[in-house]
Amino acid sequence: MHLLIKAAILLAAGAAGWMLGRRKAEQKESAGEQVICLGDEDAVIDAERLPVRASVKSCVRRMDPLTLNSGNEAVFLLEDGTEVKLNFSGEGGLYLKDGERGLLTWRGMRLVRFDREDGAVFGGMFYAPAEEASADE
Numbered sequence: 337m338h339l340l341i342k343a344a345i346l347l348a349a350g351a352a353g354w355m356l357g358r359r360k361a362e363q364k365e366s367a368g369e370q371v372i373c374l375g376d377e378d379a380v381i382d383a384e385r386l387p388v389r390a391s392v393k394s395c396v397r398r399m400d401p402l403t404l405n406s407g408n409e410a411v412f413l414l415e416d417g418t419e420v421k422l423n424f425s426g427e428g429g430l431y432l433k434d435g436e437r438g439l440l441t442w443r444g445m446r447l448v449r450f451d452r453e454d455g456a457v458f459g460g461m462f463y464a465p466a467e468e469a470s471a472d473e
Contacts, residue, residue, distance in 0.1 A: 388440050389438075390412040390414050390438065390450075391413050391438075392411075392433065392436045393412060393419065394410065395408060395409070395410040395433070407425050408423065408428065409423055410447065412440050412450075414440070420440070421445070425460065426462060428458040431458070436452055436453075437452070438452040439451040
């Protein structure tokens, strides 16, 4: 009797293994890859925005607790009334004051560039005062 029970268990286990193998093979066939060709205009993933007139609503210095590097968090008010909250590293946040106006360029949640009306330029990792920009010319 034990021999018949063992044979039935082995037969059931073999059938279950065969069904699982067949199911995985069917899934692989149906999960085939698709290749889609995009044109130059459609292939842009995260393009920079065009510069927009904006004013600084607030700028706060923050410290990254993992790297202990300083960072900045600035809120800009766009011409249309939209508020944009952006992050950037570096010392530029020390020189960015509330109410300043200029042209803002950003990507996602990161500041790319802020050209202040007086000629000073703020970037993600740099600050160029207006005096230096005019001295190079």
